[in-house]
Amino acid sequence: MHAEDVENAVTVMTGALEAVPDDGWSDAAGPLDWSCRDTVVHVADDLFGYAAQVAIAPPDDYPPFEIVVPDGVGTAGLLQVVATGGAMLAAAVRTAPPGVRGWHPYGDADASGFAAMGVVEILVHTHDITRVTAPGWTLPPAPCRDALTRLWPDVDADDDPAGALLHHTGRAPWRGAPAPDRWRWYGAPR
Numbered sequence: 208m209h210a211e212d213v214e215n216a217v218t219v220m221t222g223a224l225e226a227v228p229d230d231g232w233s234d235a236a237g238p239l240d241w242s243c244r245d246t247v248v249h250v251a252d253d254l255f256g257y258a259a260q261v262a263i264a265p266p267d268d269y270p271p272f273e274i275v276v277p278d279g280v281g282t283a284g285l286l287q288v289v290a291t292g293g294a295m296l297a298a299a300v301r302t303a304p305p306g307v308r309g310w311h312p313y314g315d316a317d318a319s320g321f322a323a324m325g326v327v328e329i330l331v332h333t334h335d336i337t338r339v340t341a342p343g344w345t346l347p348p349a350p351c352r353d354a355l356t357r358l359w360p361d362v363d364a365d366d367d368p369a370g371a372l373l374h375h376t377g378r379a380p381w382r383g384a385p386a387p388d389r390w391r392w393y394g395a396p397r
Contacts, residue, residue, distance in 0.1 A: 208322040208357050210297035213254075216329040216350055217293035220250070221286045223333050227340045229281030237338035238378060246332050247285050248276050253328045254292030257321040260309030261299035267310055289329075296325045314395030323357035324394060326350055331376045345369065358392035 224247070232244035239246060252274040259270045276288055303318035316324065330346055337344035346369035355362050355371055364371030367381070374381030377390045 208319050208326060208353055210300040210322065212350060212353060213293050213297045213300065213322050213325045213329075216326045217290050219347060219350070220289060220329050220333045223337055223341060223344050224286060225282065227282050227336075231340060232282075232285070234339045236332065237335035239335055243336045243339055244276075244285065246336055247289060248274060250328050250332045251276070251285075251288040251292040254289065254296045254325050257309075257325050258292070258295040258299040260311065260316070261296070261303050261307060261318050261321050264307050264309045269310070293325070293329070296321065311394045313391045314393055316394035317396050319357060320394040320396060323354045324392065326354045327358065327372070327376065327392065330354070331372065331378065334373065334378070346372065358394065360393070360397055 227243070232247070233242050235241065236243045236246040241249065255272075255274055256269050259265075259272075263270070274288065274292070276285060280288075300318045300322045306317070308315040308317055309321060311320070311324070314320075330350060334344075334346055348368045351372040352364060352368035355364050355368055355375070359371075359375050362371055362375065370379060370381050373379040374384070374386060375390055375392075377387050379386050
């Protein structure tokens, strides 16, 4: 996956969530124990973290930082933090030297892998949040298919990439199989 995929996923998320009222972030995000607010901050934190992995390629852990958003920040501010994290990841992916590898517990990934991880975090958590804030919202199939191709290369999801992505991230049954309790992607390039 590429920088543009991260930017497009951020656009999907901000479009799906921009109508959430400033006081509409306290409910649990779909199946998660986290609030919608905590979930969107988690996404931003992942995006910044993945950008760091691509930019400095640490061999065995993430840099020791965490994104903190002050209490009282409303919808526009929360989405701005996600957009900033997405821009940082996209910039890191665009400028990554060939062959760069950053540490991840599911396999040391290249820039494409971290872009795909960012896209999955954005899409899946947008789905979680919209279960509460916009129940009719659905995942766009193309980025789901692309993320699956990169992180779950053995999955054939041409007919239902959104369903496959939700299944492979433990959120939904798919093709008669229940949602897994534990799941992982494969960040290392094949």
